[in-house]
Structure formats: structure tokens, C-alpha cells
Amino acid sequence: GAVVSQHPSWVICKSGTSVKIECRSLDFQATTMFWYRQFPKQSLMLMATSNEGSKATYEQGVEKDKFLINHASLTLSTLTVTSAHPEDSSFYICSASRAGPTDTQYFGPGTRLTVL
Amino acid sequence: GEDVEQSLFLSVREGDSSVINCTYTDSSSTYLYWYKQEPGAGLQLLTYIFSNMDMKQDQRLTVLLNKKDKHLSLRIADTQTGDSAIYFCAERRRPGDSSYKLIFGSGTRLLVRP
Numbered sequence: 155g156a157v158v159s160q161h162p163s164w165v166i167c168k169s170g171t172s173v174k175i176e177c178r179s180l181d182f183q184a185t186t187m188f189w190y191r192q193f194p195k196q197s198l199m200l201m202a203t204s205n206e207g208s209k210a211t212y213e214q215g216v217e218k219d220k221f222l223i224n225h226a227s228l229t230l231s232t233l234t235v236t237s238a239h240p241e242d243s244s245f246y247i248c249s250a251s252r253a254g255p256t257d258t259q260y261f262g263p264g265t266r267l268t269v270l
Numbered sequence: 271g272e273d274v275e276q277s278l279f280l281s282v283r284e285g286d287s288s289v290i291n292c293t294y295t296d297s298s299s300t301y302l303y304w305y306k307q308e309p310g311a312g313l314q315l316l317t318y319i320f321s322n323m324d325m326k327q328d329q330r331l332t333v334l335l336n337k338k339d340k341h342l343s344l345r346i347a348d349t350q351t352g353d354s355a356i357y358f359c360a361e362r363r364r365p366g367d368s369s370y371k372l373i374f375g376s377g378t379r380l381l382v383r384p
Contacts, residue, residue, distance in 0.1 A: 160312070188371075197358065197374045198313070213371075247312050259372060261305070261313040 157181050158250050160262035167238055168270055175233045175265045177248030183228035184250035188259060189221070192245040204231055205254075238269040274361055276375040283383050288346040290378045292359035295340060299361040302335060303372070304344045307356045316344070316357075346380075354382045 157180040167173050177187055186205050190198040204210035204225035212218050220242075222234040231250075235242055247264040251257035274294045282288045294302070300321050305313040319326045319333045319342075326333045332345040342359055356377040 158312075197376045200371050203371070249313075258301075258303075258315065258318065260315060263312040264310070266310070 156252075156260040158184075158248065158260050158262040160246075160248055160265050162265060163263065164266040164268075166268045166270065169239055170237055172234055172236045173238055173267060175235075175246055175248075175267070177231045177233070177250065177262050179229045179250040179260075182250075182252055184231075184252060185228065185254050186251045186257070187225055187231035188249045188251075189223060189231075189233050190247045190249065192247060192264070194245075198247060201233075235267065238267070240269045243267055243269045274359060274373050274375040276357075276359060276378045278376065279379050279381070281381045281383060282349050284349060284351055286349055288344075288349045288353070288380055288382075290344045290346075290357050290359075290380065292342040292344075292375050293340055294342065294359075294361045294373075294375075296361060296373075297337070297340065301362045302333075302342050303360040303362070304331075304333065305358045305360060305374075307358065307377070309355075313358065349380075349382050351382045351384060354380055356380070 189201045202210045202212045210223035225231040249259040249261040303318040304316045330347045360372040
């Protein structure tokens with residue numbers, strides 16, 4: 155159990171467009187979902203934490219209006235990168251936990267975003 | 271501070287044991303985790319240890335925790351080529367602290383030679 159999927163696995167878009175990435179917990183209900191960003195050969199950097207039905211909590215330095223997060227159900231969270239620019243190109247990984255932010259996190263396979 | 275540090279690279283021969291080390295700075299950490307990341311993929315939870323434990327063994331994996339030195343290690347016995355990946359340690363701080371997020375190390379790239 156504890157499988158998390160992401161869609162799409164990779165996406166290429168033009169500068170100025172918006173891209174939506176989905177994160178789903180397939181076999182459990184996720185009270186909390188997390189969005190991370192990973193640059194090449196670097197560690198994961200937490201962008202935001204979202205609880206189902208409430209607004210996401212963003213980490214310092216992460217623009218709320220640029221990275222829109224919606225956690226509409228216990229199995230789905232979405233990250234929308236608005237007006238994407240080449241510097242937004244990165245590997246975006248989500249994770250989900252059953253019982254809140256202090257529970258074990260299970261990670262999705264990641265989405266590679268390339269902005270031309 | 272928030273630093274979790276790991277050595278960048280480890281190369282071992284197939285069949286040997288691998289030991290990946292990690293140091294952390296926050297003594298209030300409750301859980302410490304090891305994750306594995308294969309190329310182009312997300313993170314796979316390998317194992318975790320609660321901060322009041324010294325050791326945890328799970329098949330080929332042994333986790334050792336030295337709380338005094340804030341040192342965590344992952345030992346992989348009989349290392350196989352399929353174990354080649356990047357290994358991240360992560361610490362989680364005590365519940366109730368606003369910083370409940372996972373803090374990840376920079377990752378250790380393990381290369382297993384045939």
C-alpha cells in the first residue's frame with residue numbers, strides 16, 4: 155500500500171503558459187500532501203504543505219501566486235505553475251501522508267517540467 | 271541550523287557491504303529516514319528509525335543512530351547492482367514545532383561495480 159502517482163511524468167511548455175501537475179494517493183486517503191522541487195544533482199526543497207480543504211502553507215521564498223496549490227479531496231492535490239519561465243524548469247515531486255504532516259510521507263515518481 | 275550532511279559519492283563492489291553516513295544538527299529530531307531515488311524517479315522510503323532507538327534492522331538494511339554525535343548510518347549488506355541509486359537521509363522534527371517538515375540531506379550517490 156501507500157502508492158502515490160503523479161501526472162504527467164514530464165511536460166514541455168512554452169514560456170508564459172501555465173502547467174498543472176496532479177498528485178494522487180491511489181490506495182489511501184492523504185490528509186496532507188507536500189510539494190517539493192529538486193534541481194539537478196541537488197536535494198529536495200519543500201515548496202508547500204497542503205491539507206485537504208484548506209489553503210496551502212508555503213515555505214519562505216516560494217511565490218504563492220506563481221505556484222498555485224489545490225487540495226480538493228483526500229486523494230488529489232494539484233500544483234499549477236502559472237506564467238512559467240525557463241527558470242521554473244525543474245523536477246517537481248509530491249508526497250502524501252495519511253495522518254497529517256507528522257506522519258510518514260510517501261513520494262510520487264516526480265514530474266519533469268521543461269519551459270522553453 | 272537546518273543542515274543535514276552526507277558524503278556525495280560511494281563506490282563499492284557487488285557483494286560487499288555499503289555504509290552511507292549522515293549527520294544532522296537538530297537534537298529534537300523525532301524520526302530519521304532513509305530514502306532511495308533511482309534516475310528520473312521519485313523517492314522510495316527504505317526505512318526509518320525513531321530517535322529513541324539505537325539500531326534497526328530490516329533484511330539487508332541496518333540503520334544505526336548515534337544521538338550524542340547526531341550521526342545516522344545506513345548499511346546495505348550484500349550490495350547488488352540494483353542498489354545503485356542516490357540515497358537521501360532526512361530528519362523530522364518534534365511534533366508541535368512549526369518546522370515539522372522533513373529536512374533532506376544532499377544525497378549520496380551509490381555506485382555498485384560488478
